[in-house]
Amino acid sequence: DTGVSQDPRHKITKRGQNVTFRCDPISEHNRLYWYRQTLGQGPEFLTYFQNEAQLEKSRLLSDRFSAERPKGSFSTLEIQRTEQGDSAMYLCASSHDSIRSYEQYFGPGTRLTVT
Amino acid sequence: GQNIDQPTEMTATEGAIVQINCTYQTSGFNGLFWYQQHAGEAPTFLSYNVLDGLEEKGRFSSFLSRSKGYSYLLLKELQMKDSASYLCASGGRGSTLGRLYFGRGTQLTVWP
Secondary structure, eight states, X not given: OOSOEEEOSEEEEOTTOOXXXXXXXXXXXXXXXXXXXXXXXXXXXXXXXXXXXEEEEOTXXXXXXXXXXXXXXXXXXXXXXXXXXXXXXXXXXXXXSSSSTTOOEXXXXXXXXXX | XXXXXXOSEEEEETTOOEEEEEEXXXXXXXXXXXXXXXXXXXXXXXXXXXXXXXXXETTEEEEEETTTTEEEEEEOSOOGGGOEEEEEXXXXXXXXXXXXXXXXXXXXXXXX
16 A cells, blocks of 8 residues: 555544554655644644745644654654643644645544543 | 545545535645545545646646635545545645645545
8 A cells, every 4th residue: 555644543632641553655755744634624734844844834733743854755644742622633644745746645534532 | 733624425426526615824834745544544645736737647636825824625436435434635845845734634435
């Protein structure tokens, strides 16, 4: 399978715990995006990497959230001191910066439930 | 954001044609996207319009009018498997290049 993969697919955690999600983009894609989606809403942009550089962060991304892409390949999204409001589907997407750069391919998402 | 507005729900019958409208804020516009999302699954890319006019791709077509800040997605010969949420999104530009601004999605139900 050469699509975008995310791990884990589901995560249940207690309020106050830290969680980390991983995204592996399509191998030749150098752009990587994180979005968050809650029920009945469209995805909301969180952050974006070009290679290993984090180029943009949404104001939605509080200081409890941090994302990394250390070698320009996979990325991790960490949420510290989780809150119930963090419960959502966390989607990762990737694209190429020159070949059909407008087309973002989404992974299956990580569904986070904070109890 | 880009003030994306689209209807919340639509219904149609198998074999029919349905048009899903979307309006967006024209300032900072950099392309209009349509994605399909089945329940519990990731969004999948359907179309991208950056110039005015109609783009046809099989049973799906997408239209854009930049001056009016308006787009629609046209689905022909509807099938049951077309029941899904259809997300309209605009692309950022300048400092927000790379991000997509999504609407809430239009939940389409196709009845037999």
